[in-house]
Amino acid sequence: MELFDNLALGFGVAFTFQNLIYCFVGCLLGTLIGVLPGIGPVATIAMLLPATYALPPVAALIMLAGIYYGAQYGGSTTAILVNLPGESSSVVTVIDGYQMARKGRAGPALAAAGLGSFFAGCVGTLILAAFAPPLTEVAFKFGPAEYFSLMVLGLIGAVVLASGSLLKAVAMIVLGLLMGLVGTDVNSGVARFSFDIPELTDGIGFVTIAMGVFGYGEIIANLSRPDDEREVFTAKVEGLFPTRDDFKRMIPAVLRGTALGSALGILPGGGALLAAFAAYTVEKKTKLKPGEVPFGQGNIRGVAAPEAANNAGAQTSFIPLLTLGIPPNAVMALMVGAMTIHNIQPGPQVMTSNPELFWGLIASMWIGNAMLIILNLPLIGIWIKLLTVPYRWLYPSIVLFCAVGVYSTNNNTFDVWMVGAFGLIGYIFYKLGTEPAPLLLGFILGPMMEENLRRALLLSRGDWSVFVTRPLSAGLLAAAALLLIIVLLPAVKNKREEAFVEE
């Protein structure tokens, strides 16, 4: 079996002392920021990118990936104990998890979340290992026209499946695409929109945008809200292990959540958040067994299913990135940046040109999941302590890490001015109710889209019909159009708004 050979290679890479350490550091940091509300994986990965310059690429990617899936574990702890989502993807875990904690069943809730996440993480990793090679085969058949259409599909999918206003999200994507074009045009050598500032001819750094908008912008927005009442269950979490009845209810929920999460993670725009929402909705639709607590009052299924789903989704959202080189969400967009920094062109060739990176990353995810369950269940007490750290100590530290991070990307204070400007822009976005995540996706895809559009039209001598006459490209565009039509249908439109109303 080729798969096993590949996995053996991967484990060989992941089990080196150095990579184990970086995997652990990533998971630890991920749990940390997952537990702390007000800082997410996007800002953290952006902050740590400069620190990975000196590392070998495999170690850097293993650590950054660990932050993303680690955050899914940590987020549930805060959701259950504080009634606040530590991470956006644990928004729905709050509903039943906190009720369980109030009834003195915080232990089983944490265990359900942890075990569900672990199971889902393992399955997600296996799916990633099994599906990535055939998908890369398909990707090699892609020409520039197909890539352009695929990116259109990816971007449309990203907004359709996200929350909030559709039009504004599309506008944010276009804005992101435009911002991605700032800098020297590779074909003509013309410096576009750089206002004769030498630093801008290299383009705007995506680390700068991510930290400004997601780091500073969020901090300003958080500080502008009145302090919310936090009721932390710092009292001893007792009886960690769920009862036999709990297990009976949990297991099918975890299985459903895993299946749903794995499927939704692959879709463009999918990932952890959407998966958690969908899984909770499905659980709510199923019939309650006699003697079961209703949803919203502490049903263990309401914790297990979304937590399994968000972890599975986090894992499988690596598939489009690793096989096609197309990031399906903002975190993956940052991973593209990380790969480019280390001179790895994301795309189908990664698997053949850097097999130790590809399989090492996948194997490290499995190891990381095992580390996380140990970090999160027996050591839960440490994380509970962390929750008592006040925000007024936290945010100056975040500001500092952002400032140090952007400075060290180029050792140039110009980036520090830019991140300040993007902080202001991020706050304006917040006030105007526009989601910044699509902007980052567009920003990463902007230059790639222009390049592929240019090549496709050059090959067809300026004939735009090439996008619909090539069957693969036409299929991708049709899928994008279909997605848009479905979401604009009045019936679906209302449902979509309803589904995100709990946010």
Add this chain to the structure above:
Amino acid sequence: MKIKSQKDFFAGLMFMGVGVAFAWGATTYNVGNGARMGPGYFPLMLGILLALIGSLITFKATVVETVDGEKIGTWAWKPLFFILAANFAFGILLGGLPSIGVPAMGLIVGIYALTFIASLAGNEFHAKSVFVLATVLAAGSYVAFVWALKLQFPVWPSFISG
């Protein structure tokens, strides 16, 4: 004309403005045609598209009813000012700003300044605990960034380290 959603109205205006600016800027470069795209082609297309979407959002904001008018609300000037000021002060102190005669003061001074200014953004300010926090952050940053990761920073003021 009555604005039904203040947020959307101004968001639309913002997109229109930015779109027009990019499209106008793109026309100063060689636009070319489909088969031979110049550097201005793609940004011109996108700029026009953004302006169109922006006008649609603004138009919708004056037509579609919303429950509460989706007011933008008051601006949080205090956190906005202090967070950005902390960032800029850090940049100026770290690298120096010769144009206004500020010498490079280095990382450690920058961290103290950043922590104090940023802490003013919150509701509570205790000079003593902020000082402790700044000291912890300065020591931690020195160990993590300078010692362990070996990033290149001016650590001490330039007139001391030379």
